[in-house]
Each structure stands twice: as C-alpha cells, then as structure tokens.
Amino acid sequence: MKAEVIVSLKKTVLDPQGKAIHHAIESLGFRSVTEVRQGKVFEIQLTGIQDEATAREEVERIAREVLTNPVIEEFSFILKN
Amino acid sequence: MKAEVIVSLKKTVLDPQGKAIHHAIESLGFRSVTEVRQGKVFEIQLTGIQDEATAREEVERIAREVLTNPVIEEFSFILKN
Numbered sequence: 001m002k003a004e005v006i007v008s009l010k011k012t013v014l015d016p017q018g019k020a021i022h023h024a025i026e027s028l029g030f031r032s033v034t035e036v037r038q039g040k041v042f043e044i045q046l047t048g049i050q051d052e053a054t055a056r057e058e059v060e061r062i063a064r065e066v067l068t069n070p071v072i073e074e075f076s077f078i079l080k081n
Numbered sequence: 082m083k084a085e086v087i088v089s090l091k092k093t094v095l096d097p098q099g100k101a102i103h104h105a106i107e108s109l110g111f112r113s114v115t116e117v118r119q120g121k122v123f124e125i126q127l128t129g130i131q132d133e134a135t136a137r138e139e140v141e142r143i144a145r146e147v148l149t150n151p152v153i154e155e156f157s158f159i160l161k162n
Binding site for chain 2: 006008018021024025028030031032033034035036037038039040041042043044045046047048049058061062065066067
C-alpha cells in the first residue's frame with residue numbers, strides 16, 4: 001500500500017517561495033495565474049499492513065509527528081493500492 | 082479554477098532526502114514503512130480561464146517549462162474547481 005501525504009503552509013502563513021515562482025511564471029507571459037503556493041509531497045510505501053483503517057492511522061501519525069510542523073503547516077493524505 | 086501540480090524525482094534518480102526521512106520515521110518506531118520519496122507540490126490559482134481544456138494546456142506548459150527539471154524530474158497535475 002502507498003500513501004501520498006501533502007504538507008502545505010497554512011493559509012494564514014506567507015509563502016515567499018510561492019510568490020517568487022508566481023513572479024517567474026508571470027514574467028514568462030502566463031497571465032492567467034493569480035497565486036502560487038508551494039508545498040511538499042511524500043510518497044510513503046507501507047508493507048505488512050492489510051487493512052485500510054490501520055494504514056490510515058499509521059500514515060496520520062507519521063504525517064502529524066514527523067512530516068508536519070503544526071505551527072505553520074497542515075497536511076492531507078490519500079491511500080493508493 | 083485551481084491546479085495541483087506534483088513534481089517528483091524520476092524513479093531512477095536517488096532521493097537522499099527521502100532516505101533521511103525514512104530513517105527518521107524508522108527510528109521513531111514506525112516499522113511498516115519501507116520507502117519514502119519526497120517531491121514538491123504547487124497549488125496554482127488560475128483566473129479568466131473558463132474551459133478545462135485551455136486550463137489543462139496552460140498548466141501543462143507551466144509545469145513543463147517552469148516547475149520541472151526534465152532531466153531528473155517528472156510531473157502530474159489535477160484541476161479543481
């Protein structure tokens with residue numbers, strides 16, 4: 001089983017890197033883009049876990065305890081087979 | 082319209098950062114994780130584009146020309162309303 005965890009900055013936190021990318025995109029002539037925010041994605045391979053509920057619990061703990069800084073970031077994840 | 086672009090290292094490219102995170106996760110007692118790979122995610126806000134085909138084309142060009150290093154990375158994206 002695989003999990004895809006997305007960690008992004010909270011909406012209230014400034015994202016200077018996203019802003020820089022937005023400016024780069026604009027200067028290349030893409031006029032339809034109004035905002036860019038950058039985050040991180042983690043692809044996690046799990047083995048030995050059969051049921052989805054256990055996998056979900058495990059991934060949520062990993063995301064919360066290791067991958068996310070709860071002061072400025074939030075996470076979401078999906079499971080894939 | 083929003084687009085979520087995921088940029089990840091090609092399968093054939095080593096990912097030392099992912100490996101370091103894997104070790105950290107293991108040392109915290111999560112035994113079911115066998116691999117971690119890290120990538121980047123970009124949330125792009127588009128305005129003034131009505132149809133999905135145009136949005137798809139625009140996002141694909143941005144991903145290809147700005148966000149991805151084609152030598153070592155690949156991208157995928159989804160559109161959200």
